[in-house]
Structure formats: C-alpha cells, structure tokens
C-alpha cells in the first residue's frame with residue numbers, strides 16, 4: 001500500500017511522522033509544494049488549484065490513498081479532490097482535528113488556531129458546529145507561528161513575545177476554553193511554547209495524530225515496520241532537508257529529495 005501525503009511545504013512532515021508511527025508498514029510518498037509556499041495567505045481558488053495539481057502528481061505515482069496534510073488545503077480543497085478521485089480514499093486534517101477537539105472538550109468551549117486562510121475559510125468552525133452544535137468556538141489566525149517553527153525559534157524571547165501576543169489575553173478571562181486545536185501543520189513543533197502560555201489545564205489537540213488514527217482505521221494498520229518514504233518537493237532540496245528534519249523528527253538527506261514540477 002502506498003499512501004500519498006501532500007502539504008504546501010515541510011510542515012506536513014509532522015503529519016507524516018504521525019502516520020508512520022501509526023502505520024509503520026505502509027510506504028509513503030510525501031510531496032511538499034515548497035515553490036508555492038505559503039498557502040496560508042492565498043485565496044481559496046488558488047489553494048484548490050494547487051492542491052489538485054499536487055494530488056495529480058501523487059496519483060501518477062500510483063498512490064492508493066491521499067492525505068491532505070495541509071490544514072489550509074484541507075479546508076478548501078477536500079471536496080474537489082474527493083470528487084476528482086472517487087476511487088481513492090482522500091483524508092484531510094480538519095475533520096479529524098475538529099472531532100478530537102469535540103471529544104476532548106468537556107465544557108464544549110473550543111479554541112482553534114491556524115493560518116489566516118484556514119481561519120477565514122471557516123472549515124474548523126463548520127466541522128465543530130456539525131459535530132457539536134452547542135459548542136462555543138473562538139478562532140485566531142497565528143500566521144507568525146509558521147515562520148517561528150521554520151526558523152526553529154522555540155525558546156527565544158521573540159517566540160515567547162509572539163505567543164504571548166497571540167494567546168496571552170485571548171486564552172484568559174472568565175470563560176477560558178478547555179481545548180485548543182493546533183490547526184496548522186507547523187504548530188505541533190511549538191507545543192512546549194504554546195503550553196507555557198496556555199497553561200496545563202488546556203487540552204491541546206494535534207490534528208496530525210488524530211488524522212493518522214482516522215487513516216489507519218480506514219485502511220487497516222499492521223504492527224511491525226519496514227515501510228518506506230519517498231520525498232518530493234517543488235523547490236529547494238537543501239532547505240527541505242534542513243528544515244524538514246526538524247518537523248519529521250529524523251534526518252532527511254537532501255540527495256533523497258526529488259525536485260518535481262507540477
């Protein structure tokens with residue numbers, strides 16, 4: 001079984017990491033559209049067009065399932081992808097993340113952070129409203145977190161200041177949320193930073209591991225190992241390997257990254 005995983009860049013490697021942990025026997029082809037990153041500030045039409053092109057490239061490599069690791073693309077392109085390839089399971093990160101937040105929020109007071117496009121597009125808000133109509137949802141675009149994660153700035157005073165500015169007052173007050181969705185591929189690597197501002201009581205929901213769970217249930221997962229990974233990017237093998245290693249949690253060699261044109 002070969003599973004195609006697609007993201008705007010290296011952030012989706014956090015999703016690949018969770019997928020490999022849950023499905024160690026599967027073979028993966030990961031495509032990062034690094035030439036056109038970021039998606040998080042682009043219009044829905046553009047992101048949809050890019051996502052269809054990326055999925056086409058993965059389909060040409062005979063993948064038998066497609067994971068849209070990018071939250072921004074999951075929010076706007078999932079239906080288009082599923083109707084273009086009805087014969088292949090297409091799984092995004094929004095629905096699993098929203099479902100996990102609904103399950104893990106006793107008071108139904110849910111916060112969602114993501115890129116500008118994810119928040120503006122309203123996919124998490126819609127999914128939570130569908131799954132748990134009485135939930136109260138607050139949302140915030142935290143675009144600078146993407147740059148902090150790519151720079152590896154987890155413990156710097158600048159990172160603390162940014163996290164404080166985004167989350168400090170927003171998460172405090174009389175009616176604080178009891179769960180928060182990390183609705184962007186890059187945010188799981190900032191968990192410790194976010195936790196320092198958010199405090200221990202807030203449940204942080206990582207869409208990556210919940211998506212891996214959904215895919216494993218759909219396709220079936222065997223214990224063991226032996227699965228492989230092939231890396232594709234649309235630009236910059238060196239940067240993909242350097243920054244991506246941090247997101248994947250293991251070293252990627254630049255010579256193992258194939259540059260493709262969409």
Ligand code: DGL
Nearest residue numbers: 008038039040071072185
């Ligand atoms: N992969 C994007 C997401 O999860 C973040 C980076 C970008 O803006 O392209 O929304």
